Amino acid sequence: MTDPANDIDDAMAHIREAVSQQLGIDRPLATADVDIASLPHFGRNLESELSAERRAELVAEAKRLDPWLQGPFWLGGDLVIGGTWRNDGRWLGFGEQIPADLSGKRVLDIGSNAGYDPFMFHLRGAQYVLGAEPFMFIEQARFLERIYETGVDFQPLGWQDLDPALHGTFDLVHCHGVLYHDMHPVALLQRLREMLAPGGTLYFGSMMLADPELSEYARYVPGAYYGDATWWWVPGRLAMRWMLESVGLEVLRQLPVHDGPPGEFATINGYFECGIGEPSPVITRVDSSTGAPPPRGAG
Ligand SMILES: C[S@@+](CC[C@H](N)C(=O)[O-])C[C@H]1O[C@@H](n2cnc3c(N)ncnc32)[C@H](O)[C@@H]1O
Structure with a gap:
């Protein structure tokens, strides 16, 4: 053992x-x-x-x-x-763009890291906050929760583990900084949509290509970006919007963007506010853990 x-x-x-x-x-x-x-x-x-x-x-x-x-x-x-990031600085801008009062709302944060965003949603009055974080950062979140005693529910879950039948659906889903770390970005977006309650809102944030000329493209990163080997797909802004729309997320608004890290190519970080829309009728699904299509007739 x-x-x-x-x-x-x-x-x-x-x-x-x-x-x-x-x-x-x-x-x-x-x-x-x-x-x-x-x-x-x-x-x-x-x-x-x-x-x-x-x-x-x-x-x-x-x-x-x-x-x-x-x-x-x-x-x-x-x-x-003090962390490497200044999450308080990010919330100065982001916090103004989202509802100030989340009373009675169920909130899901995907890729919670040490829990900064779930704690902020709790401060805004959310009734229930689920923080999903599959890596050891969850120990930081749980350490903080032992001190803060907010009731935020931190679970060692990746987005792949989230299931509306098990975890319910959510009025607000927040996912920031996860997509470009994933080999299966579209499968991630499909799962985010499934976790949204009817009338719910997704705040989806990602690094994107900064160059407007590359807006329609997604860049694959075979090695590393700025020393981080966990970067895979970095979409341009329009490509990102198309990916969201294809899986049935209606883009209601794009929030202001900020410069990304000073890596091998220029990046920006920005949010999309989305509601539930219609997925493309020809969309396919893969099992993100195996890359295999589902059996014939399944979803
Ligand atoms: C760049 S950090 C962003 C953290 C936080 N969302 C924020 O914006 O400050 C990416 C986070 O996603 C987590 N992550 C990686 N793979 C994940 C997965 N499959 N499902 C959920 N979270 C994941 C990482 O452990 C890390 O905490």
């Missing part, structure tokens, strides 16, 4: 190596340049002062779960986990 704690350590060590290769830096755990007063309070009962013992305990656990990509997360007192 393997020790789960060692599994987490191994997984995090592997990710740590990839992150330091990409960024060439070790991120400080506590980011000095963060104004704590400006950070969201994900937990209602966070202490304004932490005892030295409690602080040391939290720091030790956060270090064990390093590297943190998402952040910053305030844990109480002067303790902030």
Whole structure:
């Protein structure tokens, strides 16, 4: 039997190596340049002062779960986990584009990482939030949830595991930063549509090709992008829209775009707001785990 704690350590060590290769830096755990007063309070009962013992305990656990990509997360007192990304900055823009009040809504976040977005949806009053994250980042989300006690349901699920019959459908589905990491981008979009409740809204965000001349194309990445070997398909903006529409997602709006990482070709990051539309009548399905078409007559 393997020790789960060692599994987490191994997984995090592997990710740590990839992150330091990409960024060439070790991120400080506590980011000095963060104004704590400006950070969201994900937990209602966070202490304004932490005892030295409690602080040391939290720091030790956060270090064990390093590297943190998402952040910053305030844990109480002067303790902030600073990630590689500034998710608070992304929410300044994105947060204005989505409903301020999610009371009574069921929200699904796919590729939750350390849980920043699910915690934000919870802060907006969502009744139930499911955070799906198949990799060891879920341990970061669960560590934070133990502190914040929000009730967000973090599950070790990939999008392939999501099933409306098991998990229900959702009023708001959020999926950001997952598509270009997937070998089966259209199958992912098909699943997102299945998880939407009637009248539901999908906020779908992805890296895309920045060059307007390449808008109709998708670029396949056989090696790595900016040192990250998990990039596969990067669509242009129009190609992305066509993919969404083909699977039966009606694009209601495109949100403002931002520059992507400074990799081998220029990228932008942008969101599409989608409702349920009609899929193409000739669309086929594959089993994304095997690449095989379904048996004749199946969906
Ligand atoms: C670029 S990160 C984006 C994280 C987060 N959504 C955000 O925008 O900050 C991609 C995330 O998707 C997760 N991921 C990778 N494969 C996945 C899959 N098959 N299903 C769901 N999430 C996946 C990764 O572990 C990672 O946390």
